[in-house]
Amino acid sequence: MKNASKSPTMWFRGLVLILVLVGSPVSGTSSLKISAEPGENVTLRCEVTNIDQKPVFKWNRIDLQEKENVFFYRNNRPYLDDQHKSFKNRVFLNNSQMNDGDLSVVLKNVTINDTGTYQCRVLKGLSADQTPLISTILLLVSPPPGEEGGGGNEGGKDEQGGGGDKDQANWSLLGLIVLPVLVLVLVLVLIGLWMYRKKKGSNQSSRGSNDQKNCDGGLLNSESKAGRNTANI
Template sequence: MMALFQSFRTMCLLLAGFAVICQAEISSIKAVEEYKTVIPGQTVTLECRAPGGFPLAGVEWIRRELTKENVFFCSPGEKPNLETQHPSFKNRVELEDGDMTDGNVSVILKNVTSNDTGTYECHVIPETTHEKRSAFDTDPIKIIHLNVSQPVEEYKTVIPGQTVTLECRAPGGFPLAGVEWIRHELTKENVFFCSPGEKPNLETQHPSFKNRVELEDGDMTYGNVSVILKNVTSNDTGTYECHVIPETTHEKRSAFDTDPIKIIHLNVSQPGDTEDEDHGVWWLLAVAVAAAAAAAVIGVVVVVGFVMRCIQKRTHSSIY
């Protein structure tokens, strides 16, 4: 009997130890941060994956400004808990994988609005955790900064041979691992990729931009990720996208698969095109002025003729 009791006690201690290890393992994880920008009305996936090897009791997504109500709470294979969910998220959030296979605790947020802009935290609950704790009192394993708005767009027109600055500034307060500028028509090669204080990555850069692009601020101070493009040609005409990479992002993802924070439409026009356009404008202006002058002259002639006729009639009446 004593031996059975000792075995049971040992098993309990092992389980308790395993629970502590699971919790400690999860607590020691530094939260990965990610930026997402989407357009109102879209559906967005908030991606999060729990550390492998630990069975999960559930996942909880929160936004701290919502105080004690969460964005989403669910256990594997069960329906979401609607009692603790903030009203604005009801019927709009669901698990990407209802069974949380391989620790996939990503959620899908539907029909986003500007009110969904904010910071989302992903918290996982190990199956061996018996103490009920709010996600607001624990550390997240993933943080997503969601921005629901149209990306800032800008139009620039320059002359071939000039140097142009493509301006872009990352959201303040978050350390950056790097910036990537792309043009989608260049497929998988970028315009520019660089990390703070380092040299640009030339391996992934399109040949036409080599030795022509540099950071305006090599240290990306205050989120300044603007780049300077030298000696532009008509081939540089196109749409440029600015993508930032948070310092806490460990997963390597191409900027072609993420959302930009700035879009610049660059037009590099030949000087002849500009002159022809200016001549056309001046010609139209001259025609308009001439037409206005002619109308004014005709108006004066009509008025003078009318006055003279009136005077003649009076004179003729007085004679008789």
């Protein structure tokens, strides 16, 4: 009797374990991670078996508002009224005929702002609980190694341009500081040369006057000696 009472519990636990292990294949959902660089075209994969003749499906990104779609398809054509403005003219069917249930879309010219988790849902009714999740894709858009910043090529150019302006401003500031110092040094050098020449000139003048005095004194002494000699004769 105890074994019989435990049997339903064991079967229930086993069934739960089986459902957990095979839950993803049963639900029909798929998950994928895609890495891309700015400017590339990315295909968001979504495939459905036994698709209706007129499928109704949508692509959304989980961080957007409920009524803001990445791509919405109904009545054999895309509806663009509720499409988020950042995806205008950038999202197209990968297979216009949707052969073999291919509901994949191509996102063109991706940017860093396109990074996020995208979901593909087939709409079987108007209520949210009737929109089974078919595919989930994590898209990571980042610049190639060695480049900084973000927003694609244009963003990189803007950032580089900003860095150039900053460097130019730094050089201008350095020039404003160094130029007056150089002018002051030049003025001091000129003043020093002028003072040196002036002092040298004054020394030469005094030396010349002393030589002249010595010359005059010698001449006087010679004349006095000559006069004395004459008187003695």
